[in-house]
Amino acid sequence: MYYNQQDNPVREAERSEMAPPEKKAGRAWPAAAPRRRKRMESRNGVERSAYFARREAAKVLRSALQGDARRRAVGSIKSLVYSPSVRNKKATFALVCQTLKHLPLLKEVLAATNILSGKWKRQEELVYVIAYDVLFGQDIAMSGPVEKFLMFRKNELQSALAKLYVKEKVKSVESLLLEYQTPVSSKPRYVRVNTLKMDIDTAMHELGKATTVMKDDLVPDMLVVPTGTDLHDHPLVMNGSVFLQGKASSMVAVALCPKPGWQVLDACAAPGNKTAHLAALMRGQGKIIACELNEERVKVLRTSITKSGAHNVDIIHGDFLKLDTKDPKFSKVCAILLDPSCSGSGISAERLDNLLPSYSQDNDIDAAKSQRVKKLAAFQRKALVHALSFPAVERVVYSTCSIHQTENEDVIKSVLPFAASRNFELATPFPQWPRRGLPVFEGSEHLLRTDPTEDVEGFFIALFVRKQFKKKILRRKTREIYLPFGKISAMWMRDITIKRRKRWTMLDSRMII
Numbered sequence: 452m453y454y455n456q457q458d459n460p461v462r463e464a465e466r467s468e469m470a471p472p473e474k475k476a477g478r479a480w481p482a483a484a485p486r487r488r489k490r491m492e493s494r495n496g497v498e499r500s501a502y503f504a505r506r507e508a509a510k511v512l513r514s515a516l517q518g519d520a521r522r523r524a525v526g527s528i529k530s531l532v533y534s535p536s537v538r539n540k541k542a543t544f545a546l547v548c549q550t551l552k553h554l555p556l557l558k559e560v561l562a563a564t565n566i567l568s569g570k571w572k573r574q575e576e577l578v579y580v581i582a583y584d585v586l587f588g589q590d591i592a593m594s595g596p597v598e599k600f601l602m603f604r605k606n607e608l609q610s611a612l613a614k615l616y617v618k619e620k621v622k623s624v625e626s627l628l629l630e631y632q633t634p635v636s637s638k639p640r641y642v643r644v645n646t647l648k649m650d651i652d653t654a655m656h657e658l659g660k661a662t663t664v665m666k667d668d669l670v671p672d673m674l675v676v677p678t679g680t681d682l683h684d685h686p687l688v689m690n691g692s693v694f695l696q697g698k699a700s701s702m703v704a705v706a707l708c709p710k711p712g713w714q715v716l717d718a719c720a721a722p723g724n725k726t727a728h729l730a731a732l733m734r735g736q737g738k739i740i741a742c743e744l745n746e747e748r749v750k751v752l753r754t755s756i757t758k759s760g761a762h763n764v765d766i767i768h769g770d771f772l773k774l775d776t777k778d779p780k781f782s783k784v785c786a787i788l789l790d791p792s793c794s795g796s797g798i799s800a801e802r803l804d805n806l807l808p809s810y811s812q813d814n815d816i817d818a819a820k821s822q823r824v825k826k827l828a829a830f831q832r833k834a835l836v837h838a839l840s841f842p843a844v845e846r847v848v849y850s851t852c853s854i855h856q857t858e859n860e861d862v863i864k865s866v867l868p869f870a871a872s873r874n875f876e877l878a879t880p881f882p883q884w885p886r887r888g889l890p891v892f893e894g895s896e897h898l899l900r901t902d903p904t905e906d907v908e909g910f911f912i913a914l915f916v917r918k919q920f921k922k923k924i925l926r927r928k929t930r931e932i933y934l935p936f937g938k939i940s941a942m943w944m945r946d947i948t949i950k951r952r953k954r955w956t957m958l959d960s961r962m963i964i
């Protein structure tokens with residue numbers, strides 16, 4: 452019940468929809484004593500930054516929830532928060548995570564109070580964020596029209612929440628949350644040093660001022676920092692000297708092993724972590740062609756590349772499947788990194804996907820999910836066959852951040868005949884790594900898996916290498932080789948000149964008996 456125009460928050464919200472708090476209040480402090488005035492001004496600053504953080508959080512939440520509903524995310528929650536357009540990243544990130552954790556609870560409370568009906572539905576995400584703050588957040592003054600509206604109905608919200616306590620037979624909000632929220636596991640942090648901008652020892656020294664840092668024992672440019680270390684606004688992260696990239700994800704570019712001066716194609720490149728890693732491994736020499744289909748993600752890719760300081764990356768905004776393998780601009784591409792869209796089942800907790808509504812549904816082995824995974828696998832297979840079709844390519848890495856066999860071993864198995872027809876065989880990336888492919892076909896021991904629990908992220912890596920044909924011919928223990936013009940002995944074969952051996956490499960292996 453609203454008593455007058457001034458007290459009616461709905462009307463006020465209509466008048467000043469998104470006006471920042473102090474403008475709307477339009478108050479000055481002439482009468483206040485200087486100390487009191489200073490206190491009020493600083494409180495105004497806190498309110499002001501909370502006001503904007505809530506709106507930034509609502510924007511991120513909208514993208515995350517819409518993407519989740521369509522099962523086609525523009526980016527993970529983290530990448531959305533850490534995009535350049537979000538100013539107050541720390542507060543926004545905290546608010547997004549908290550709101551998502553409480554979302555099922557908030558939905559129940561808001562449904563019970565009928566608050567999301569009518570015009571407020573259009574600002575649904577902002578209502579969630581503010582309702583979280585009103586019910587569970589810090590006890591700070593709230594400025595802003597939606598804030599005032601929800602504060603006005605705070606009693607109703609609280610009594611709806613109290614009814615949930617009774618319904619769930621719990622006494623504390625913690626117990627109530629346990630009934631609703633999905634647990635988030637704690638994990639160590641990995642940091643990849645961008646050796647284009649900083650050497651590893653300097654990065655260790657600089658990061659060591661903020662936290663304990665160790666070198667990783669497997670990936671050369673990888674540092675390990677303690678669980679829970681928050682480096683997202685560290686100067687080295689901000690200026691691209693280090694990337695907050697996981698270890699398993701960083702193993703992909705290392706598995707391709709690109710050399711300075713090579714031409715490398717990154718087939719599905721955004722947001723560009725692996726592209727930037729390739730550029731660092733190639734010491735900025737040679738050329739990287741980075742292809743990305745999604746326009747929004749091309750922008751993110753461009754930002755990552757600029758931040759990395761790599762100057763040898765050409766970005767193609769287009770469909771990798773439609774790149775013409777015979778186009779002269781790809782004639783020297785000798786290595787391809789293919790990290791196609793996948794279910795993300797191996798890193799869903801790291802990306803905070805477990806906070807999204809679809810997560811629990813996605814983790815049920817239901818028909819919809821297997822259909823989605825099958826569709827992804829069909830694309831992944833096509834993309835891998837296409838990658839193996841580039842004329843000069845010698846090495847192809849296929850990777851996913853999925854734990855499903857359908858997207859991993861099954862895709863590899865299905866392309867093996869084609870790969871063999873192009874003279875490719877599976878090689879063993881990181882031979883010392885203990886976790887290999889599921890034993891579903893002969894040769895799956897070449898494949899590499901990382902475990903989402905043991906290794907933080909669940910990744911899959913397969914490496915195809917074109918056979919070194921000439922060496923194979925010379926190593927074969929055959930006595931005679933049949934050629935269209937007769938047969939020659941193996942002894943004679945050893946004596947032929949280097950020049951001739953080169954020509955031998957052109958012959959088809961089927962001629963060898």
Ligand SMILES: C[S@@+](CC[C@H](N)C(=O)[O-])C[C@H]1O[C@@H](n2cnc3c(N)ncnc32)[C@H](O)[C@@H]1O
Binds near residue numbers: 744791
């Ligand atoms: C798993 S992400 C790649 C992550 C990236 N390699 C990295 O490490 O930062 C897959 C990307 O492939 C893109 N993509 C999907 N289909 C594609 C296609 N047909 N051609 C090019 N890019 C595609 C998606 O938009 C998405 O950005």
